[in-house]
Every structure is written in C-alpha cells, then in structure tokens.
Amino acid sequence: MCTRTHHRHSIFCILPPNILRKIAENGTPAQRSDALQTLATDQTFRAMRADARLAAARRPQGPSVLSAEGEKQRTIYDAGHQQNLPGVVVRAEGADPTGDEAVDEAYDGLGATFDFYWDVYQRNSIDDEGLPLLGTVHFGQNYDNAFWNGQQMVFGDGDGELFNRFTISLDVIGHELTHGVTQDEAQLVYFNQSGALNESVSDVFGSLVKQFKLGQTADQADWLIGAGLLTQAVQGVALRSMKAPGTAYDDPVLGKDPQPAHMRDYVYTWQDNGGVHINSGIPNHAFYLAATNIGGQAWEKAGRIWYDTLRDSALRPATGFSRFARLTVTIAGRLYGPNSPEQQAVHEAWGEVGIRTTLPTTTTKSGGAKTTDKTKGRGQ
Amino acid sequence: MRVQFATEGGVAFFPGLSKPTVIDSADLPEDDAAKLRQLIDSARFFDLPEASRALPKGAADYRQYTITVEDGKRRHTVRLTDPVENSDLQALIDFLRSYKAPGGPSSGSSEKPKKNVRAKGS
Numbered sequence: 001m002c003t004r005t006h007h008r009h010s011i012f013c014i015l016p017p018n019i020l021r022k023i024a025e026n027g028t029p030a031q032r033s034d035a036l037q038t039l040a041t042d043q044t045f046r047a048m049r050a051d052a053r054l055a056a057a058r059r060p061q062g063p064s065v066l067s068a069e070g071e072k073q074r075t076i077y078d079a080g081h082q083q084n085l086p087g088v089v090v091r092a093e094g095a096d097p098t099g100d101e102a103v104d105e106a107y108d109g110l111g112a113t114f115d116f117y118w119d120v121y122q123r124n125s126i127d128d129e130g131l132p133l134l135g136t137v138h139f140g141q142n143y144d145n146a147f148w149n150g151q152q153m154v155f156g157d158g159d160g161e162l163f164n165r166f167t168i169s170l171d172v173i174g175h176e177l178t179h180g181v182t183q184d185e186a187q188l189v190y191f192n193q194s195g196a197l198n199e200s201v202s203d204v205f206g207s208l209v210k211q212f213k214l215g216q217t218a219d220q221a222d223w224l225i226g227a228g229l230l231t232q233a234v235q236g237v238a239l240r241s242m243k244a245p246g247t248a249y250d251d252p253v254l255g256k257d258p259q260p261a262h263m264r265d266y267v268y269t270w271q272d273n274g275g276v277h278i279n280s281g282i283p284n285h286a287f288y289l290a291a292t293n294i295g296g297q298a299w300e301k302a303g304r305i306w307y308d309t310l311r312d313s314a315l316r317p318a319t320g321f322s323r324f325a326r327l328t329v330t331i332a333g334r335l336y337g338p339n340s341p342e343q344q345a346v347h348e349a350w351g352e353v354g355i356r357t358t359l360p361t362t363t364t365k366s367g368g369a370k371t372t373d374k375t376k377g378r379g380q
Numbered sequence: 381m382r383v384q385f386a387t388e389g390g391v392a393f394f395p396g397l398s399k400p401t402v403i404d405s406a407d408l409p410e411d412d413a414a415k416l417r418q419l420i421d422s423a424r425f426f427d428l429p430e431a432s433r434a435l436p437k438g439a440a441d442y443r444q445y446t447i448t449v450e451d452g453k454r455r456h457t458v459r460l461t462d463p464v465e466n467s468d469l470q471a472l473i474d475f476l477r478s479y480k481a482p483g484g485p486s487s488g489s490s491e492k493p494k495k496n497v498r499a500k501g502s
Contacts, residue, residue: 083463083470139463141474145390145443147462150436154463172391176441183438190440198440226391239392255396277393 069124072114073132076103079139079154086152087136102137102167106155109173110135116174116209117181120299121307126180133177137167146172148179162234162253169226172239174209175202186315193320195276200283203242204306208299218291218298224248242288245281261285263321263354282353283321289349290328294342301342305332325350329357381405381417384448385476389462391441401479419475423468425449428458435461445473 077087078100090103097104110133117123125131134152143156146166153176155166166172179202182188188198203225211221225248226239236249236257245259259281260266267278287306291298308331309315315327329347336342338360350357386400405413426449442462449456464470 082465082467084465085463140470145441145462147391147441147443148439149442149463150439166391175391179438179440187438202440251396253396254394255398258393258395271388271398272393273389275393277391 069130070118071130072111072125073130074107074110074114075132075134076106076110077134077136078103079136081138081141081157083140085136085139085149085154086134087139090137100137102155102157102165105165105167106135106137106153106173109167109170110153110177112170112213113174113177113209116205116212116299120208120212120303123181126177127184131180137165146176148176150183153177158229158231160231162231164229164231166229169229170213171203171206171210171224172226172229173206175206175225178202178205181205182310185311186319187317188315188319189317190273190276192274192276193279194318195273196279197283197319197321197324199276199280200287201306201310203240203280203284204287204303207242208303211297212299215297217296218288218294218302221298223288240277240281240284242281242284245285259284261353282355283324286325286349286353286355289352290346293345293349301336302346305335305342305346308335321355325355326357329359333360381413381420381452382450383416383420383476384446385473385479386446387443387477388446389441389443401476403476403479416475419468419472420449420451423466423472425458425472426451426454426456428456430457431459447472447476 072093074091074093075089076091077085078090079085079087090100091098091107097107114125114133117125125133135155136152137155137157139154139156142159144159144163144166146153146155148154153173158164158166179198182198182201186198186201188194188201190198206225207221207223211218214220223243224238224241227237229239230236230249234249234254235251236254238248240257240259241248245261246257248257248259250256258267258278260279261281262285263282266282267275269275269278272278287302290305291302294301305328309324309328312327312331315324319327329343329350332343332346333340343359347357347359382405383403384400385403387397403416405416408416425447444462445460445464447458447460460469460473464473
C-alpha cells in the first residue's frame with residue numbers, strides 16, 4: 001500500500017521496488033532521497049527488506065568480491081573436530097592441494113559441482129549469482145554425517161566403523177550443494193512430500209554431478225547415492241539407490257534400506273521430517289526411469305526437464321509428488337514438443353511409480369490416434 | 381536417573397539407528413553412571429532452553445538430538461540441532477550415542493568394544 005504524502009513527486013508512489021532501488025542507486029540527490037523514503041516507509045517494502053536481510057544474512061562472511069561469471073570462489077575450513085562454524089581457513093580458491101584428503105576432496109567436489117551447473121545449465125553457482133562456495137571439514141568427533149546449514153557445507157569424518165569420511169562421495173557433495181539451489185529456486189518445504197521432493201532433487205543432481213564428471217551415459221551410471229561412504233564392514237553398497245530403491249543396504253546395525261519405489265509403498269511416518277529421505281525413493285526412481293528411457297547422458301534431457309521444473313514458478317514450496325510430476329510432463333512437452341519421446345518417457349516413468357500424469361493426446365491400444373481438444377491439454 | 385536419547389535426521393534414514401536409547405543409571409557400571417551424571421551437570425542440563433535454535437532457512441540433512449533426563453523430581457527435555465557448539469553438550473551426546481545396552485545388538489563391524497562405552501569395572 002502506498003501511504004506516504006510527503007514525497008516530491010507522485011510517480012514514486014507507483015514505481016515498483018526494483019526501479020526505486022535503481023533510482024536510489026543512480027539518481028540525482030533529490031531523486032535518491034525520494035526513492036529511499038518510499039522504500040523505507042511502504043509496508044510491503046518492509047517485508048521485502050526483511051527478506052533481503054535474511055538473504056544477506058545467508059550470504060557467507062567472505063570477501064564480497066564481484067567475481068566474473070562462471071568463476072569459482074571456494075573456501076575450505078577446518079573445524080578441528082569442534083562444532084564451531086565455519087572454522088579455520090585451510091584452502092582458498094586457487095591454492096594448492098593441502099595433502100589433507102578431506103580438505104582436498106571437499107575443494108574438488110565443490111569445484112566439480114560448480115562446473116556441472118555452469119557447463120550444463122549456465123548456472124553461476126548455487127544462487128546463479130556467483131555465490132562463494134564454502135565447506136567445513138573435520139566437523140565434530142567421529143561425526144558420521146554431512147549437512148547444508150543454509151549457507152555452507154559441513155562434513156564429518158565418519159566413525160571409521162560404519163562410515164568413512166563424508167567428503168569421499170562426489171554425489172553427496174553435489175547433493176548437499178543442490179539443497180542450496182533448491183533453497184534459491186523453489187524453497188521446497190523440508191517435510192512430507194515437498195521435503196521428499198527436496199531430497200530427491202538433491203539426489204538427482206548429486207548423481208548427475210558424478211555422472212557428468214565421469215562422462216557416463218544413463219546406462220553406465222550406477223545411480224547410487226553415497227557409494228563408498230559405508231565401510232567394508234557394512235552389508236550395503238550405498239546410502240540409497242535410485243535404480244532400485246530399498247536395496248542399498250541390509251545390515252544388522254543400520255537395518256534395511258526403507259525406501260519405496262512406488263506410491264503403494266509410501267511410508268507414513270513422523271520420523272525423518274515425515275520421511276523425506278525415505279519417500280524420496282519414489283521421485284528418484286521416476287527420474288532414473290525417465291533418464292534411462294530417454295537414453296544418452298542423463299543431464300542433457302531428463303536433467304534439463306528436472307532443472308527447468310525446479311526453476312518454474314509453478315513449483316511452490318508445498319508442492320507434492322503429483323503436482324511435481326505433472327509439471328515435469330508439461331515442461332518436457334514445452335522443451336521437446338507435445339507427445340515427443342521425451343515427454344512420453346517422463347509420463348511413463350511417473351506411471352511406473354504409481355503417479356498419474358496426462359499427455360496432450362493418447363493412443364488407443366489398437367494403435368489409432370485418439371485426439372482430444374489439444375487446447376485443453378487433457379488426455380482421454 | 382533416567383535418560384532418554386533420540387537422534388533424528390542426517391543424510392539418510394537408517395532404521396537401525398533411529399531407535400531411542402533409554403538409560404537407567406542404576407543399570408550402569410559405577411564409572412559410567414558417574415560419568416553420565418558429570419556430563420549432565422557440566423552441561424547444566426536442567427537450565428538449558430528446550431530448543432537450541434530456530435531451524436535455519438534452507439538447511440537440510442542436519443541432525444537433531446532429543447535428550448530427556450529424569451532425576452528425582454526433576455524432568456527436562458532438550459532438543460538440539462547441528463551444529464552443537466557447546467562442547468559439554470557434544471560430550472554428552474557422544475556418550476549417549478556410543479552407549480550400547482547390555483545384551484543389546486552388537487555392532488556389525490567387529491568384536492572390539494566401541495570406544496568410550498563401558499569402562500571395565502573392578
């Protein structure tokens with residue numbers, strides 16, 4: 001609501017905030033003053049400022065150097081087995097390997113993830129604005145986990161009995177950083193189905209980071225998340241499998257991999273934020289099916305569909321599986337044409353995990369095309 | 381003194397690691413019981429707020445720890461989120477995570493006892 005009465009020119013009342021900011025930055029002293037007044041007093045802008053403060057608070061406290069597009073700015077910290085973040089700087093961008101495996105793997109993994117997003121999707125770091133990439137290693141004592149804290153990556157060393165150091169797996173690094181991308185683009189709420197989508201998106205792009213690094217086609221990829229993370233003593237191969245959810249491990253201590261591959265096996269639970277790491281198996285498997293059906297290198301088409309879906313404004317924070325699935329089908333049609341092989345592959349993939357989506361036209365079993373009103377975009 | 385401890389979250393959900401731990405200090409060897417009490421005292425457990433922090437926006441795969449201590453008439457529950465900067469709380473969490481109930485499932489990895497669990501009683 002525009003409520004001020006003391007500004008010099010009424011135009012400032014109707015200008016949108018981005019233009020007001022430009023005036024505040026570049027205008028004459030009088031114009032700047034008016035623009036700043038408008039920005040300061042308007043209720044809606046207060047809310048946006050609060051949001052911007054939040055965004056600014058999210059930005060890491062590093063040197064605020066404006067980097068050229070596509071340039072990495074990595075900093076690796078050592079927490080010295082304490083839990084105070086970020087810790088001590090041990091490797092800055094461009095510095096030589098340190099010989100500390102965790103440090104160097106984090107550095108390389110952050111780089112590989114950056115390169116993936118830049119080379120494949122022209123995304124300039126996590127926020128598409130060159131956000132510096134920060135990672136802390138040697139967090140905690142025998143800390144058998146890694147996480148994204150909203151601003152940076154944090155890696156534990158593992159306990160050496162069940163888990164190795166968490167920098168050992170490139171897809172896990174890609175997974176964690178992708179949480180930052182999801183935070184930037186879609187803000188999928190980390191609970192229940194939207195949370196499982198959040199997790200799945202991280203697994204999808206985490207796996208693609210690895211596949212891209214290795215130059216693998218969809219058929220060549222192992223579609224495992226965190227292979228190499230479990231020690232030899234554990235009966236299991238990875239944290240999760242996108243190819244065969246529920247088969248990654250079956251171990252006396254860890255238990256059995258609880259992931260479903262189909263909606264009929266959806267897990268209703270209060271644990272794990274409503275099963276975000278459990279039910280992610282379903283959209284994970286859909287991606288695997290779509291990518292292998294389409295063939296070739298999974299980041300090119302299937303990955304592109306998922307990436308554009310993540311960035312689409314129709315993807316809301318509380319979006320669930322069905323809506324997400326329908327969106328991927330829509331976007332596949334937008335990218336590759338209605339009823340293209342790519343769109344059909346995505347439609348069928350979701351169908352195989354028990355989620356219905358519709359195509360613009362369908363074919364009857366006898367092979368004849370049954371067209372419907374295309375402008376409505378409905379199936380039979 | 382009775383302690384209930386649960387860990388949630390992390391990069392993956394492991395059914396075998398998700399069960400809460402319940403410890404009655406009367407069942408512990410004296411050394412461990414003393415150690416547990418000392419850790420709870422050092423952390424000033426009963427003075428702690430119930431929740432350590434609001435969840436940071438966009439954070440994921442962090443762990444959360446819920447600790448409930450019943451000591452005589454006092455009962456208090458604390459919920460902590462990674463990172464746990466307080467080193468006394470870290471030590472308490474490490475102790476609780478390493479605890480293996482007597483006769484409970486042994487670690488699948490090896491026969492050797494997990495470090496920091498059961499001091500050999502005299």
